[in-house]
Amino acid sequence: MNxxxxxxxxxxxxxxxxxRFLVTKNAIPDPMTGELMPPTPDIQPNLxxxxxNANPKTPPPAQSLVFGRTxxxxxxxxxxxxxxxxxxxxxxxxxPLEMEPSATVLHYAQTLFEGMKxxxxxxxxxxxxxxxxxxxxxxxxxxxxxxxxxxxxxxLDLIKRLISLDRHWIxxxxxxxxxxxxxxxxxxxxxxxxxxxxxxxxxxxxPVGPYYASGFKxxxxxxxxxxxxxxxxxxxxxxxxxxxxxxxxxxxxxxxLGYSQNLWLHGPDHELTEVGTMNMFVVFxxxxxxxxxxxxxxxxxxxxxxxRDSVLTLAREHISxxxxxxxxxxxxxxxxxxxxxxxxxxxxxxxxxxxxxxAGTAAVISPxxxxxxxxxxVHIPTGEDGMGPVSRPIWTELVGRQWGKIPSxxxxxxx
Amino acid sequence: MNxxxxxxxxxxxxxxxxxRFLVTKNAIPDPMTGELMPPTPDIQPNLxxxxxNANPKTPPPAQSLVFGRTxxxxxxxxxxxxxxxxxxxxxxxxxPLEMEPSATVLHYAQTLFEGMKxxxxxxxxxxxxxxxxxxxxxxxxxxxxxxxxxxxxxxLDLIKRLISLDRHWIxxxxxxxxxxxxxxxxxxxxxxxxxxxxxxxxxxxxPVGPYYASGFKxxxxxxxxxxxxxxxxxxxxxxxxxxxxxxxxxxxxxxxLGYSQNLWLHGPDHELTEVGTMNMFVVFxxxxxxxxxxxxxxxxxxxxxxxRDSVLTLAREHISxxxxxxxxxxxxxxxxxxxxxxxxxxxxxxxxxxxxxxAGTAAVISPxxxxxxxxxxVHIPTGEDGMGPVSRPIWTELVGRQWGKIPSxxxxxxx
Numbered sequence: 001m002n003x004x005x006x007x008x009x010x011x012x013x014x015x016x017x018x019x020r021f022l023v024t025k026n027a028i029p030d031p032m033t034g035e036l037m038p039p040t041p042d043i044q045p046n047l048x049x050x051x052x053n054a055n056p057k058t059p060p061p062a063q064s065l066v067f068g069r070t071x072x073x074x075x076x077x078x079x080x081x082x083x084x085x086x087x088x089x090x091x092x093x094x095x096p097l098e099m100e101p102s103a104t105v106l107h108y109a110q111t112l113f114e115g116m117k118x119x120x121x122x123x124x125x126x127x128x129x130x131x132x133x134x135x136x137x138x139x140x141x142x143x144x145x146x147x148x149x150x151x152x153x154x155x156l157d158l159i160k161r162l163i164s165l166d167r168h169w170i171x172x173x174x175x176x177x178x179x180x181x182x183x184x185x186x187x188x189x190x191x192x193x194x195x196x197x198x199x200x201x202x203x204x205x206x207p208v209g210p211y212y213a214s215g216f217k218x219x220x221x222x223x224x225x226x227x228x229x230x231x232x233x234x235x236x237x238x239x240x241x242x243x244x245x246x247x248x249x250x251x252x253x254x255x256x257l258g259y260s261q262n263l264w265l266h267g268p269d270h271e272l273t274e275v276g277t278m279n280m281f282v283v284f285x286x287x288x289x290x291x292x293x294x295x296x297x298x299x300x301x302x303x304x305x306x307x308r309d310s311v312l313t314l315a316r317e318h319i320s321x322x323x324x325x326x327x328x329x330x331x332x333x334x335x336x337x338x339x340x341x342x343x344x345x346x347x348x349x350x351x352x353x354x355x356x357x358x359a360g361t362a363a364v365i366s367p368x369x370x371x372x373x374x375x376x377x378v379h380i381p382t383g384e385d386g387m388g389p390v391s392r393p394i395w396t397e398l399v400g401r402q403w404g405k406i407p408s409x410x411x412x413x414x415x
Numbered sequence: 416m417n418x419x420x421x422x423x424x425x426x427x428x429x430x431x432x433x434x435r436f437l438v439t440k441n442a443i444p445d446p447m448t449g450e451l452m453p454p455t456p457d458i459q460p461n462l463x464x465x466x467x468n469a470n471p472k473t474p475p476p477a478q479s480l481v482f483g484r485t486x487x488x489x490x491x492x493x494x495x496x497x498x499x500x501x502x503x504x505x506x507x508x509x510x511p512l513e514m515e516p517s518a519t520v521l522h523y524a525q526t527l528f529e530g531m532k533x534x535x536x537x538x539x540x541x542x543x544x545x546x547x548x549x550x551x552x553x554x555x556x557x558x559x560x561x562x563x564x565x566x567x568x569x570x571l572d573l574i575k576r577l578i579s580l581d582r583h584w585i586x587x588x589x590x591x592x593x594x595x596x597x598x599x600x601x602x603x604x605x606x607x608x609x610x611x612x613x614x615x616x617x618x619x620x621x622p623v624g625p626y627y628a629s630g631f632k633x634x635x636x637x638x639x640x641x642x643x644x645x646x647x648x649x650x651x652x653x654x655x656x657x658x659x660x661x662x663x664x665x666x667x668x669x670x671x672l673g674y675s676q677n678l679w680l681h682g683p684d685h686e687l688t689e690v691g692t693m694n695m696f697v698v699f700x701x702x703x704x705x706x707x708x709x710x711x712x713x714x715x716x717x718x719x720x721x722x723r724d725s726v727l728t729l730a731r732e733h734i735s736x737x738x739x740x741x742x743x744x745x746x747x748x749x750x751x752x753x754x755x756x757x758x759x760x761x762x763x764x765x766x767x768x769x770x771x772x773x774a775g776t777a778a779v780i781s782p783x784x785x786x787x788x789x790x791x792x793v794h795i796p797t798g799e800d801g802m803g804p805v806s807r808p809i810w811t812e813l814v815g816r817q818w819g820k821i822p823s824x825x826x827x828x829x830x
Binding site: 075097102105106110111144146181186195206222225226233235241245246253277 | 418419420422423481482483484486490509510511512513514515516517520521522523524525526528558559560561594596598600601604605606607608609610617619621637639640641642643646647648649650655656657659660661662663664665666667668669671672692
């Protein structure tokens with residue numbers, strides 16, 4: 001935990017504490033500041049109210065889907081306020097929110113979100129992939145913005161109910177899924193900057209097609225030093241809205257130069273951090289003829305991605321023998337360490353640059369074939385299928401687990 | 416301009432350009448990327464539609480006002496979309512906005528804003544203070560977020576109409592004013608990350624009391640190295656929502672330790688950058704017995720504040736003889752330069768630390784008397800009235816101009 005927060009947590013104001021004890025005898029210390037907080041109700045799935053959509057839509061043809069533009073018939077909404085805590089959860093028809101013009105989310109960007117997918121297997125069973133990771137990360141994000149935290153299992157329970165109601169929206173076509181977007185916003189009706197006394201958690205669902213409809217298509221990145229996605233002491237390690245809006249202009253700028261995404265480089269040594277809105281991996285040939293799979297460490301600037309963690313876990317389970325992956329080298333090492341553009345360029349020259357890829361919920365694995373850097377292009381090998389010798393077997397195992405073809409406890413049934 | 420944007424602007428894709436020319440023959444280059452954009456209508460004040468509030472409220476007693484919690488009877492709203500450009504401006508009853516749950520502002524923090532005040536002088540004349548600066552900065556912010564830009568004079572014209580309609584909301588009590596909050600948000604109904612194809616500009620008004628109701632009250636700051644407000648290559652120089660939400664937790668943390676605000680320190684040398692949500696100034700005694708007024712330079716991390724610029728301009732006009740300020744030293748120099756905590760601590764020891772203050776629209780000048788830094792407190796002199804020998808005469812001139820007691824072209828009538 002951050003030193004400043006630790007210091008704050010150790011500190012107590014006796015005067016203020018005694019005032020608060022007049023209000024409640026069951027005060028609990030705020031995990032971040034040590035302030036004693038009156039206990040307020042957590043999310044209570046048993047209070048769920050369901051208002052069915054009287055005019056359900058017909059899901060559009062799967063081929064017509066564009067990412068994130070189509071939403072299902074229902075949404076989940078749970079209000080929160082500082083006095084009453086989490087209120088009655090409601091599943092209701094998808095539709096506009098009424099929002100005061102003074103709501104803090106509209107002025108000060110008090111918003112955080114998650115992205116996860118619901119998959120339907122060939123037997124019709126609907127599952128989520130490691131949703132506990134999303135619930136945990138969402139709570140970390142909430143703490144960072146001084147928004148209310150909650151019981152992740154309770155929210156997950158309600159999300160499952162929502163998905164179950166709209167399960168017919170998951171397209172039957174291969175590679176399709178239902179994108180699940182939980183969002184938490186500050187809605188205090190006042191334009192002072194501070195922890196909001198009102199918030200709203202809502203969840204919407206969007207049927208989506210496969211990211212790569214016809215095989216993998218490696219992308220070209222622009223090694224960006226002019227803009228940053230994150231900085232030490234900043235919010236890069238949390239899934240907050242504030243990490244996204246500033247990236248649009250840099251993306252537009254590199255697109256005009258013929259590149260797909262920004263490769264965010266950090267510091268004087270141009271350390272590789274993330275790719276667009278994905279975590280990133282690079283593979284080097286080692287001196288003894290083996291392979292090293294490298295990703296930047298979780299140093300406070302890197303989003304702790306679920307796909308990132310899954311790639312690392314599968315590679316480590318392969319190495320340790322927990323589960324060996326077909327066609328993946330035995331001489332593999334996994335490193336969470338800093339990697340610089342100097343190292344990548346040197347590896348290109350030496351012929352030891354094996355592959356590079358982004359990792360995230362939307363694309364799963366996104367191979368890279370080129371980096372525009374300081375006026376020249378660094379070329380990265382890709383196989384005929386667009387992938388490489390490490391990403392290919394890991395991707396196969398990963399999507400196998402996501403789609404329920406390979407049984408694993410990462411796959412959580414919604415029923 | 417950023418090198419990456421310059422490069423993008425020089426680049427043209429002939430194929431794409433010719434496609435766009437099929438759509439419009441009057442394409443104009445996007446100032447940031449060089450993309451040819453079809454011209455769409457700017458904000459048109461002559462199209463203004465006014466829908467008066469049928470149930471106007473009685474403004475509450477001035478003493479009861481809390482910053483940013485009370486709003487007037489009307490608001491201004493101007494919709495924008497990528498195809499039609501800026502739409503019909505509307506002044507209408509203050510009330511909730513209908514917002515799709517997928518609106519990009521709620522997920523990706525596509526929001527920027529301005530803060531300005533309308534003052535009523537003793538003759539009843541209502542003025543704004545240097546509003547052209549706010550309009551210019553708002554356009555810079557819009558460019559940075561890939562949100563639509565607009566004619567600042569046209570928006571200002573409409574803001575004056577709104578203020579005029581609700582002018583009776585400006586409290587008559589001394590030191591009170593009307594806080595004006597223009598906000599621009601991305602409202603595209605899709606959860607892909609990109610430049611929004613829909614946006615909404617709205618302006619709300621809030622009657623406010625004086626920041627210091629009974630004389631200046633110097634504040635204690637915590638020199639923060641654990642969190643950052645801004646970083647090189649980031650968005651600190653723009654008035655975006657994303658610069659505010661992440662500051663709430665650090666503020667809460669230092670409040671628990673008995674400090675009012677964060678003094679945001681940057682880099683290994685702990686350079687002073689900003690104070691809470693204000694620009695900052697420090698005054699040193701110079702070797703020749705004069706005074707040096709120092710503020711950090713606009714290096715991309717510092718917000719170009721209107722109050723900051725006003726303080727600098729008044730000090731420079733005093734030095735150059737354009738307008739000498741009573742009781743301000745003749746031996747004054749003004750520096751926009753880096754200042755570190757090492758320098759501040761050394762000055763405290765040497766007895767050459769004269770004063771320190773924050774500067775912003777809400778408080779105008781906010782004196783500082785203490786900085787908690789690396790486990791000890793740095794003490795900063797303040798006069799009996801809470802101010803210092805530089806801030807006092809500058810504040811007097813500044814508020815004189817704001818309240819119309821001292822005529823100047825910074826004061827712009829709304830009529």
